[in-house]
Amino acid sequence: TFKAYYGTFDQEAAEILGLGTQKAGTRLPPGNIVLLGGPKANHLSKLINQMEDIVVENKEGRGYIKIDSYELKTIVSYGKSDYALIYALEYKGRKIILVEGLTRYGTKAGALYLWSGYAAGNTLVIIKWTDYDGNGDVSLQEIKEVYSEV
DSSP, X not given: OEEEEEOTTOHHHHHHTTSEEEEOOSSOOSSEEXXXXXXXXXXXXXXXXXXXXXXXXXXXXXXXXXXXXXXXXXXXXXXTEEEEEEEEEEETTEEXXXXXXXXXXXXXXXXXXXXXXXXTTOSEEEEEEEOTTOSSSXXXXXXXXXXXXX
């Protein structure tokens, strides 16, 4: 079983998963965990990103995701379109799943995509969310997978 640890503004995303949730601290907790929120919002995501050489950043609306040989450069339109990384890894005998959006909307979209089961069987998934209906909220039909690795 997993427990979810969320960063600033990502509690709602964590609650989608239906797991025990807790605000992330500064030390990696024991057991299998899901980390929600990018490195600015979640210190634990930042630690794992540094160890795994992962970059997820949003600087003044310019989004950048880099993991292994995959690289994405994009423009982020806050509350209208976003991207997220979903990445599963093993660390010291336990499983860690990262769900990191370029903004909180991407993180929420990543959590919803993970919860839906669509990411199952992959170690890496990059998703794009677009607010097609203009309601300012994330729904599953607004999410599309743009990249995946088994």
